[in-house]
Amino acid sequence: MNNNTFIHKYIKPLIGKTDTVVDMTAGNGNDTLFLAGLAGKVIAFDISQEALRRSKEKTKDFDNIEFHHASHGDVDLYVKKDEASLFIFNLGYLPGSDEKTFTQKDESLKAFRKAYGLLRKKGYIIITFYLRQIGGYDEYYLLDDFIKKNKLQILEAYHQDKMDSPITYIIYKSQSSTDE
Ligand SMILES: C[S@@+](CC[C@H](N)C(=O)[O-])C[C@H]1O[C@@H](n2cnc3c(N)ncnc32)[C@H](O)[C@@H]1O
Structure with missing residues (x-):
């Protein structure tokens, strides 16, 4: 089972x-589409116009999505505390792109910290790291270190045996x- 199948x-x-959920990296819109079918409202971010174009096209049958052409590091400008579960x-x-726009570890950490602060109690953060990509290991080590140092509760760590x-x-985020 690949990671996306596991997550869904x-x-x-x-x-x-009744839930509001946040897609911090809209990309090709696969997660946004999946979430829009389940949640009351989806708030989605991407810094790539091409990603937003693809995501909007993919989710055009839904009217419960708010897209933002903004960095997830600024999530607190768009999402209220305790709004999202x-x-x-x-x-x-972005798969199928020139691969020039990719997540940057410091911005990812900033976004993760803000997301955890904004998240409702009894809520979830799902995060996937792509180790093989440029900067992938550095991004993983930085966020993993933050998660472990702050003793955040990891319910599952999914990794195919490759x-x-x-x-x-x-x-x-427990009651x-x-x-943090
Ligand atoms: C692996 S793709 C996401 C795939 C997507 N979840 C899907 O289901 O198709 C990662 C995305 O993160 C976006 N990204 C990179 N830095 C970002 C940032 N600071 N804020 C928001 N999105 C960012 C990229 O443009 C890219 O579209």
């Missing part, structure tokens, strides 16, 4: 029509957690 299977029972990050570059294959963390 995992989150399907977690989201309902799930954030998803699919890091790396060298350098992507890693997905399912992170849970008793602090905002």
Whole structure:
């Protein structure tokens, strides 16, 4: 099972029509489309106009998506505290593009920290790291270190049994957690 199949299977029972969820990397719109079918509202970000064009085209039958041409590092300008019950990050570059626009580790960390702070208690962050891509390992080590140092609760760490294959963390913000 690839990481995206794992993620979609995992989150399907977690989201309902009263939930607002956030796609931090819209890309080709596959996650945005999946989330739009489950949630009441989806807020989606990408810094690539081409990614937003593709995502909007893919989700044109839905009217519950708010797209932002903005960096996920500025998520707090668009999402209110406790508004969202799930954030998803699919890091790396836009598949089928020139691969020049890809996530940058410091911006990804900034976005992750803000997302965790904004996330509702009993909410989830799903994050996938692509180790093989440029800067992939550095991005993974930086965020993994932050997650472990702050003792965030990792419910699942999914990784296919192949060298350098992507890693997905399912992170849970429990009722008793602090905002880090
Ligand atoms: C692997 S793709 C996402 C795939 C997508 N989730 C899907 O289902 O098709 C990563 C995306 O992150 C975007 N990205 C890179 N840096 C970003 C940033 N600072 N803020 C928001 N999106 C960013 C890229 O433009 C690219 O489209």
